[in-house]
Amino acid sequence: MPVATPTVESRTLPVLGHETWVQVTTPTAPRPGALPLVVLHGGPGMAHDYVANLAALAQETGRTVVHYDQLGCGRSTHLPDAPAEFWTPQLFVDEFHAVLTGLGIERCHVLGQSWGGMLGAEIAVRRPASLVSLAICNSPASMQLWVEGAAQLRAELPADVRDALERHEAAGTTTDPEYLAATQVFYARHVCRITPTHPDFAASEAQMEAEPTVYHTMNGPNEFHVVGTLRDWSVVDRLPAVAVPTLVVAGEFDEATPATWAPFVERIPDVTSHVFPGASHCTHLEQPEEFRAVVAAFLAAHDDAAAPAGDEEPGEPR
Numbered sequence: 001m002p003v004a005t006p007t008v009e010s011r012t013l014p015v016l017g018h019e020t021w022v023q024v025t026t027p028t029a030p031r032p033g034a035l036p037l038v039v040l041h042g043g044p045g046m047a048h049d050y051v052a053n054l055a056a057l058a059q060e061t062g063r064t065v066v067h068y069d070q071l072g073c074g075r076s077t078h079l080p081d082a083p084a085e086f087w088t089p090q091l092f093v094d095e096f097h098a099v100l101t102g103l104g105i106e107r108c109h110v111l112g113q114s115w116g117g118m119l120g121a122e123i124a125v126r127r128p129a130s131l132v133s134l135a136i137c138n139s140p141a142s143m144q145l146w147v148e149g150a151a152q153l154r155a156e157l158p159a160d161v162r163d164a165l166e167r168h169e170a171a172g173t174t175t176d177p178e179y180l181a182a183t184q185v186f187y188a189r190h191v192c193r194i195t196p197t198h199p200d201f202a203a204s205e206a207q208m209e210a211e212p213t214v215y216h217t218m219n220g221p222n223e224f225h226v227v228g229t230l231r232d233w234s235v236v237d238r239l240p241a242v243a244v245p246t247l248v249v250a251g252e253f254d255e256a257t258p259a260t261w262a263p264f265v266e267r268i269p270d271v272t273s274h275v276f277p278g279a280s281h282c283t284h285l286e287q288p289e290e291f292r293a294v295v296a297a298f299l300a301a302h303d304d305a306a307a308p309a310g311d312e313e314p315g316e317p318r
Helices: 049-061 089-103 115-124 143-154 159-171 177-190 199-210 213-218 236-241 258-267 288-301
Strands: 007-015 018-026 037-040 065-068 108-113 131-137 246-251 271-276
Touching (some): 007 089, 018 089, 037 049, 037 089, 037 115, 049 065, 049 199, 049 288, 115 131, 143 177, 143 258, 159 177, 236 258, 246 258, 246 288, 258 271, 271 288
Parallel strands (some): 037 065, 108 131, 131 246, 246 271
Antiparallel strands (some): 007 018, 018 065
């Protein structure tokens, strides 16, 4: 008997004078009351490919799953000549709402991974009526906490690796092969503990390296040398404003160390958390079934309570 497969449609939407690429995965058997899930990828600038496997939640939960490549990366409009001040969290908050409008989504769940979780928090503190729940996955509540966590993890690296990182960062030679090799030691421990590199992660990484404007401008040359425009970013003091149920997840060996995501748990009023033993930053790639099971249970718990009595069911994406 053939296995049912979801319908997958991709197109671009006009967003803020540019084009944002979106992919909508629709289950073969939609579950009544199951609201759409919008997935926010990380980076900033890493494209959606490395979180593409979350589309499996469509069949598993009977809900529409939306991915999109944020402006400046992947299949969306690239803007290599845009000034640094163009790339702000508000830009990506506005893009998110434009995507919802373009797809006709009135209410949805949001899952953000890494930078995507930071963006999800930025969206949530503004209390949009469209947001039903938020899953913050492998994300820090401030870049200062992120840098401090990275320093802690770097201190645990072999001495020769630490030396290579420090020498090249001081010299500004962060494209030197020795430096790049040293970064891979960190990545193999704390970013994605899959060997060889998962092809979805490799696809996002290759796109970012081919056109790194967003990542290099907002973050810096890699995950732990943060010198971009986000270096002073924080949502910590605004977290009590989050008014929707929130799930916070991380991996045991995550570069998002417990101290980086503790403010989410401490300050968001309605929050639960889950740590995946043996996993790192790309938990969804390392332990995909376990990750999706935790997310699916959270989404299901907050579907039916989303619409007040008498409200019509929100429309599916057009």
